Amino acid sequence: MTSKKEDLLSHLEPMNQSELSDMVKAVVAGYQCDEKIARGLIDSSNGRIRAAAYSALVRMDRISKIDIIRALADPAIEVRLFGANEAIRHPGVNLVECLEAEKDLIVLEAIVFALGERGDPSCAEIISKIAIEHPDPLCREAAIAALANFSLEESLSLFLQAMSDKAPIRRRVAIALAGYDSERATQGLRTLSKDRDWQTATIARELLAIEDGTIAE
Numbered sequence: 001m002t003s004k005k006e007d008l009l010s011h012l013e014p015m016n017q018s019e020l021s022d023m024v025k026a027v028v029a030g031y032q033c034d035e036k037i038a039r040g041l042i043d044s045s046n047g048r049i050r051a052a053a054y055s056a057l058v059r060m061d062r063i064s065k066i067d068i069i070r071a072l073a074d075p076a077i078e079v080r081l082f083g084a085n086e087a088i089r090h091p092g093v094n095l096v097e098c099l100e101a102e103k104d105l106i107v108l109e110a111i112v113f114a115l116g117e118r119g120d121p122s123c124a125e126i127i128s129k130i131a132i133e134h135p136d137p138l139c140r141e142a143a144i145a146a147l148a149n150f151s152l153e154e155s156l157s158l159f160l161q162a163m164s165d166k167a168p169i170r171r172r173v174a175i176a177l178a179g180y181d182s183e184r185a186t187q188g189l190r191t192l193s194k195d196r197d198w199q200t201a202t203i204a205r206e207l208l209a210i211e212d213g214t215i216a217e
Helices: 004-011 017-032 035-041 047-059 065-072 077-089 095-101 105-118 121-133 137-150 153-164 167-177 183-192 198-212
Strands: none
Touching: 017 035, 017 047, 035 047, 047 065, 047 077, 065 077, 077 095, 077 105, 095 105, 095 121, 105 121, 105 137, 121 137, 121 153, 137 153, 137 167, 153 167, 153 183, 167 183, 167 198, 183 198
């Protein structure tokens, strides 16, 4: 099984000498606050250069909502990944539409993470569907983490259902359950405190101890 980093690297476009030169220009533009050069390189035919140009705009604090929307619609994975990460700081960008259209798992996971970081529960329904139905465990894990940020009462049953998922997801569930003041959530933590995955069990036991007041937060 390849890692997320390896999957991303496999999608990167090769670069010739001219493109390497443009990449250097994009990076330098960010440090020299040369917006004209950075914006010119956004139209490069190479996705890696476009991503570097957008990053340069961030460095000089000249990135706009329109730039991020454009990045999220880019054909290159690395550019859309940039857009997803940067959209955390731009709540005016409609990430739900991007989530519905995104086919790449790396970018989809990043969009889910961004929605969770924004803390806007209006997207809970579509994220809940990913948490339950998505075939990729990393995407399900990101969805559980995002929902945990919302602490919606209607998500509790979903968290309890996810206690039978893979170990990294069960760890996320333990953290999510700690956000609820209910016997169902506490019972879920008690169950996870005996989990076969030692990390899940440790997290659950420590959270129960905090809840019981036997250790300080």
